[in-house]
Amino acid sequence: MRDKWSSKLGFILAAAGSAVGLGNIWKFPYSVGTNGGGAFVAIYIVFLIIIGAPLMLAAITLGRKTQLSVFGAYKSIDSRWSFVGTLGVICGFFILAFYSTVGGWVLYYFKSAISGALNITDPNSLGEIFNSLMNSPKELILYQFIFMLSTVAIVLKGISGGIEKASKVMMPALFIMLIIIALRSLTLDGSMAGIRFLFVPDLSKITMDVVMNALGQMFFSLSIGMGVMVTYGSYLDKKENILNTGVIIPAIDTAVALIAGIAIIPAVFALGFEASEGPGLMFVTLPAVFASMPMGIIFCIVFFLLVIFAALTSSISMLEVAISYFVDEKQKSRVPTTLIIGLLIFILGIPASLSMGAWKDLGLIGNLNFFDLYDKLTSNILLPTGGFLLCIFVGWILKAEEAVKEIESSGIKFKLAGLWCFLIKYVVPIAIFIILVNSYRDFFLSLL
Incomplete structure (x- = not known):
């Protein structure tokens, strides 16, 4: 019997x-910092309402209707579209390969925070710690392995006994820890400058790049393009009300991103650091920010623990996409399948782990090392392609009106059904197509 969510x-x-995941706590704050602050946040929220929520509902509805893995969901309605499910499985493989690499970095930083090694106020010295890690192959692979092992251990126990139980502990804990750090950040002198930067839009900062970055951040943050939400939706009971989930999940995702922004940006402003630091904000600037606070080392430990939780709740969903395919379509047993797939992804991730140090100059295609190739292949090609095809499939192949019947089958009335059908058939595909054109262009330019 196929497993289901217990609640x-x-x-x-x-x-x-x-x-x-890391997109909310690592990427969102530095994207705000490098894209004009409040203008970026405002555009992000508009895209979330118009595109993110409708697409989230479409993915969950497809999964709940078919009660199958992402591959089986497409195949059961139109076998010619089963390749979209295959794309989702492949995408999950490659994302988790480099995601587990960054997860390993976070585990290393959590250990370093506990030992007091990060209690340093000089960003240059912290930069040397990061560079030292990048040039330590044994430590990189060890921590990547520990992260992958933790992911496998949760997924081994299935949906209700593993993923659901872990999420019920990690998500509330993540919220509590993040709110504690946000409150601490707000008590610092000068923090209000960071709040104004975060929430007061400066319209002069809006450029096409800012708009595209906000659209991309919203799209990739919601985990839609790789089939996770189709897979998770397939484990839902038919009596469940899925209409509100299309709102609740994006709302929680955005709330975490905004609270992460409140936890990080005001503290960065208050203590005189640069919000536009970029990707190094979490690993170089933030430890310096914490070290500059009274009792900062405690907040540093708590912060990296919550990032571990965020990373794990995402990694288990990526692994489940592949596992559900083999369990549902190939009739394989969950335990050996999870162990084998987990090992394969770990091996696939080793070159990504070494790409910032020992294999830094080893370009696999063009100028891209393994880490960058995995990242750009998934972010620029597979994810937006999967999201675009999902939208076309639900809107035009399954038909949006049929999806509405599935949504209402649990006895609810979808009052905005007409608007949702219009968005999913016309507005959302056009918006994602714009992402696709830019993503494909950026990917192929990076190969030159």
Whole structure:
């Protein structure tokens, strides 16, 4: 018998956990810092309402209707579209290969925070710690292995016994820790400058790049393009109300991103650091920010623990996409399948782990090392392609009106059905197509 979520709350926390990951706590704050602050946030929220929520509902509805893995969901309605499910499985493989690399970095920093090694106020010295890690192959692979092992251990126990139970603990804990750090950040002198930067839009900062970056951040943050939400939706009971999940999950995802922004940006402003630091904000600037606070080392430990939780709630969802394919379509047993797939992804991730140090100059295609190739292949090609095809499939192949019948089959009335059908058939595909054109262009330019 196919496993199911034991409760609606369990599903929401697991699905939100999939969406809430390094993209919210690592990428969102530095994207705000490098894209004009409040202008970026405002555009992000508009895109979330118009595109993110409708697409989230489409993915969950497809999964709940078919009760199959992402591959089986497409195949059962139109076998010619089963390749979209295959893309989702492949995408999950490659994302988790480099995601587990960054997860390993976070584990290393958590250990370093506990030992007091990060209690340094000089960003240059912290930069040397990061560079030292990047040039330590044994430590990189060890921590990547530990992260992957933790992911496998949760997924081994299935949906209700593993993913749901873990999410019910990690998601509330993540929220509590993040709010504690945000409150601490707000008590610092000068923090209000960071709040103004975060929430007061400066319209002069809006450029096409800012708009595209906000659209991309919203799209990739919600974990839609790789089939996670289709897979998770397939474990829902037919009596569950799925209409509100299309709102609740994006709302939780955005709330975490905004609270992460409140936890980080005001503290960066208050203590005189640069919000536009970029990707190094979490690993170089933030430890310096914490070290500059009274009792900062405690907040540093708590912060990296919550990032571990965020990373794990996402990684288990990525692994489940592949596992559900083999269990549902190939009739394989969950335990050996999870162990084998987990090992394969770990091996696939080793070159990504070494790409910032020992294999830094080893370009696999063009100028891209393994880490960058995995990242750009998934972010620029597979994810937006999967999201675009999902939208076309639900809107035009399954038909949006049929999807509405599935949504209402649990006895609810979808009052905005007409608007949702219009968005999913016309507005969302056009918006994602714009992402696709830019993503494909950026990917192929990076190969030159």
